[in-house]
Amino acid sequence: HAAYLKKKSPTQALTEKTPHEMVYGTKPNLSDLHHFGCTVFVKIGDVGKLNVRAKAGKFVGYDTNSKGYHVYWP
Template sequence: ERQLTATYSPQQNGVSERRNRSLVEMARAMIKAKDLPLKFWAEAVHTAAYIQNRIPTRALENKTPLEAWNGTKPSLNHLKVFGCVCYVHI
């Protein structure tokens, strides 16, 4: 259900504000864990959102947000540790 809220009133958007806080905390932890410079902030937030969309949640009866959206269970086989050294195989 779509609900409209007043501009600049985060107290009316508790669920989305908490979700954003979780993304920021996860991104901060990923950067800190690998001692990366802040230039990787955007990539860390993007990765955090990617992961959060593939983690089951009680709000969706232990389904992932992605599963609730498109009806298929996401694969996690391709995930790697954020900030790990990698090589491109050509």
């Protein structure tokens, strides 16, 4: 989680640009940021009409290989 945020933060070495801006040429989208440890709900696959449709967990970070998240199931 910390490395993900660091790549999206401006630095003095890059003249107040983020590493994301230097690589991709665009400002990073910060609308998908979550607080570490916040409650998240993960959708369960194909379920019946009256069954539970999501499972609650705790957000612990972003997946580096896909557009997913890491979730802790207490």
